[in-house]
Amino acid sequence: MTLSFGEIIALILFCVGFYGLLARRNIIRTIISLGIIQVAIILFFLAINFESTMIPPIGVSDPSMVADPLPQALMITAIVIGVSVTAVALTMFISLYHRYGSTNWMKVKKKRRDES
Amino acid sequence: MxxxxxxxxxxxxxxxxxxxxxxxxxxxxxxxxxxxxxxxxxxxxxxxxxxxxxxxxxxxxxxxxxxxxxxxxxxxxxxxxxxxxxxxxxxxxxxxxxxxxxxxxxxxxxxxxxxxxxxxxDMFTIYVLIELSTIVVSVLIMFKKDSQSIYDGMLYLLTNIVSMTLFLLGIAYMYKIFGSLDLDIIGQRMSLIENPRALILPYSLIITSIGLKSALMPLFSWLPRAHGTPSAPSIVSAILSGLYVKGGLYLFIRFQAIFSEQLDTTHIFLILGFMTAVIGFLFALSQTDIKLILAYSTVSQIGLIIFGLSLNHDYSYWGSIYHIVNHAIFKSVLFLTAGMIIETYETRDIRQITGVFKRMPFVSIITFMAILGITGAPLFNGSISKYLIQSDTSSRDLLEYGLILINLGTIMIFVKYGSMFRGDSHVKTAPVRLNQKLAILILGGFCLAGGIFGVQFIKLLFNINISVSLDGYVRKAIVYMISLIIGWFFYTYLYSKIGLFKKIREIELTFNQICFSIVLFFAGMFSYLLYII
Known part of the structure; x- marks a missing residue:
């Protein structure tokens, strides 16, 4: 399976995002890393079977020249989901911060354990 | 229509x-x-x-x-x-x-x-629905807004979103290969794939996220957090543990059915299922919070179901699916009654709850029915599904012993769980409300009916004819009695002397460690498939 330039960039971004999830203990950075991963996946979808000579699927045109419209339609939904998920995560983080006063996963976990 | x-x-x-x-x-x-x-x-x-x-x-x-x-x-x-x-x-x-x-x-x-x-x-629809339900579930978990459940809800939300990003990348690859997201069409085109190695990457991505959804071995640490969180309403716990986690198992069944033509992974899932079951019951035995005991016992049962699905035999396959239905029923009864017990005693610590039978006789009887169901006692629904899962293994000794060990673990958990019913209590409690009585009576009744009319139920639900032979069933009943005695002896004499359980109780992964376990599972599955194909 060969990968196009866009797909390679997307996979690199995906790995960058995952590195953020693995190595950063800050909750805000976790949410930002999730944002990076979402962008990477959107780029990957759009880069599937894409060539630079393709035109947007609008109006009457030669079907063989048109970029695949399905991933584009799907990615609009994925963007909406990404935004709402980020919003929910941030909202939850605000109330978490009010309770525990920390942005660090380790400290929050320790405080949660001391409570029970 | x-x-x-x-x-x-x-x-x-x-x-x-x-x-x-x-x-x-x-x-x-x-x-x-x-x-x-x-x-x-x-x-x-x-x-x-x-x-x-x-x-x-x-x-x-x-x-x-x-x-x-x-x-x-x-x-x-x-x-x-x-x-x-x-x-x-x-x-x-x-x-x-x-x-x-x-x-x-x-x-x-x-x-x-x-x-x-x-x-x-359609894979993208599945993604959208799961993502939405993740948000809804995390809000439901923290509905009472107490600080422990906020942490649990947050952890649940982020872990599941991370796993769903893997799923989305996986379906992007599937679209690249098959040009469609419809599962039926992918199933038809699967035989056209000449090089199965091309499927390894999307398969590992998808199965990692499904593994997390269905709480497989290294990926289950979110489940007890979400299902056993102290302040979540008991009906939410019951739905999550009884049914929501079955969404993951159902996806597992569907995706395995599609990929099995090219990638045969039944062996690895046999091992993973067994390990999930064993580790699930070890964790359950070490807990003292009754909701957490039930949550970890769900992990153990899921291991059993995955094990049964991977045995590659018709009877064990349908037995596992029947076990999904049964588990949903008895686990919801257990969570509902646990919620009532917690409300009455105002504690979740099993060591501080005694004399439940004296204080709440009706609730106790229904709980016993569910316990008999989950441990696979003869005449209860668990016995039929466990009998079917086991029916193929008689020729393969090791697998049969494995299943007996898993069931022994379940029995030990519930011997421990049942210890709170003993003892005396002089407090009079208000009678159970009629609606609660009715709800748990219906569910508890199904535990018994699902056992006595098990064969007819399977015929009715799945259009599958099975036969339960009397001697196999009696043999299983004897094994059950022996395991019950061993379980009882273990809990009364050995349990308190083993220090391991205390150490297990302390284990709790942080978010970064959960992400690490996801990467580990993915890397393990990926390299295993590269090795065998």
Whole structure:
């Protein structure tokens, strides 16, 4: 399976995002890393079977020249989901911060354990 | 024929309608609506049973272009089970003060989304529905807004979103390879793939996220957090543990069915299922919080189901699917009664609860029925499904011993769980409310009926004829009695001397460690597949 330039960039971004999830203990950075991963996946979808000579699927045109419209339609939904998920995560983080006063996963976990 | 999407959309739209129209009686209208959903589920079940698999494409496009909903004999049973359990849950919680419009709104929406997950035949639709239900579930977990449940809800949300990003990348790869997202079309085109190595990467990505959803071995640490969180309403715990986690298992069944033609992974899942079951019961034994005991026992049962599904035999396959149904019923009974016990005693610590039988006799009897079901006692529903799972292993000794060990673990958990029923109590408690009594009586009754009429139930639900031989069943009953005695001896004499359990209780992964376990699972699955193919 060969990968196009866009797909390679997307996979690199995906790995960058995952590195953020693995190595950063800050909750805000976790949410930002999730944002990076979402962008990477959107780029990957759009880069599937894409060539630079393709035109947007609008109006009457030669079907063989048109970029695949399905991933584009799907990615609009994925963007909406990404935004709402980020919003929910941030909202939850605000109330978490009010309770525990920390942005660090380790400290929050320790405080949660001391409570029970 | 009513269109299939109604069963997905009707609860959601009605929930929204009841939430927005400033109705004075949200509970009664929601309950009526729930009865309609139950009737619809029964209708779809009967229709599917008579006419075979129903496929309905939204917008009347060809399949593969529009979003397809598919109701086959497993999906229709799960939808029916879903409607039935939600009806019981709303009945059970009818009098609770926190059952306000917002709670009912979220709770009923979850039902619609789960119906969607069971019926959707399109990978992107599955992704959207799971992502939405993750948000709804995390809000439900932290509904009472106490600080522990906020942490648990947050952890649940982020872990599941991370796993779903892997799923989305996986379906991007699938689209790149197959040019379609429809599961049926992918299934048809699967035989055209010349080089199965091309499928390894998408398969590992998808199966990692499904593994997390269904709480497989290294990925289960979110489950007890979410299902056993101290302040979550007991009906939410019951639905999550009884049914929601089965969404993951159902996806496991569907995706395994598609990929099995090219990638044979039954061996690795046999091992993973076994390890999940064993580690699940070790964790459950070490807990002292009764909700956490039940949550970890779910992990153990899921391991058993995955094990049964990977045995590659008809009887064990249908036995596992019947066990999914059974587990949903007895685990919801256990969570509901645990919630009532916690309310009465105002503690979750099993060491401080004694004399439940004296204080709450009715609740105790129903709990015993569920315990007999989950441990596979003869005449109860668990015994039939466990018998079927085991029926193929008689020729393969090691597997049979494995299953006996798993069941022994389950028995030990519930010997421990049952210890709180002993003892004396002089406090008089108020009698159980009628609606709660009715709800747990119906569910508990199904534990017994599912055992006595097990063969007929399987015929009715899945159109499969099975036969349960008397000697095999008696032999299993003897094994059960022996394991019960061993379990009892172990708990009374050995349990307190083993220090290991205390150490296990302290184990708790942080978010970064959970992410690490996801990467580990993915890397392990990826390299294993590269090695064998």
């Amino acid at each position: 009513m269109p299939l999407f109604l069963i997905v959309l009707f609860p959601i739209i009605m929930a929204l309608f009841i939430y927005l129209s400033f109705n004075r009686l949200p509970k009664i209208s929601m309950f009526m609506m729930q009865l309609i959903v139950l009737a619809m589920a029964v209708y779809f079940f009967i229709y599917t049973k008579e006419n075979g698999t129903v496929i309905h494409v939204l917008g009347y496009y060809d399949q593969g272009i529009g979003i397809a909903l598919k109701s086959d004999n497993i999906a229709s049973v799960l939808v029916l089970l879903n409607a039935f359990l939600f009806t019981c849950m709303i009945l059970f919680n009818y009098h609770k003060p926190y059952m306000n419009r917002l709670f009912l709104f979220l709770f009923v929406i979850l039902q619609g989304l789960m119906n969607g997950i069971f019926l959707a035949n």
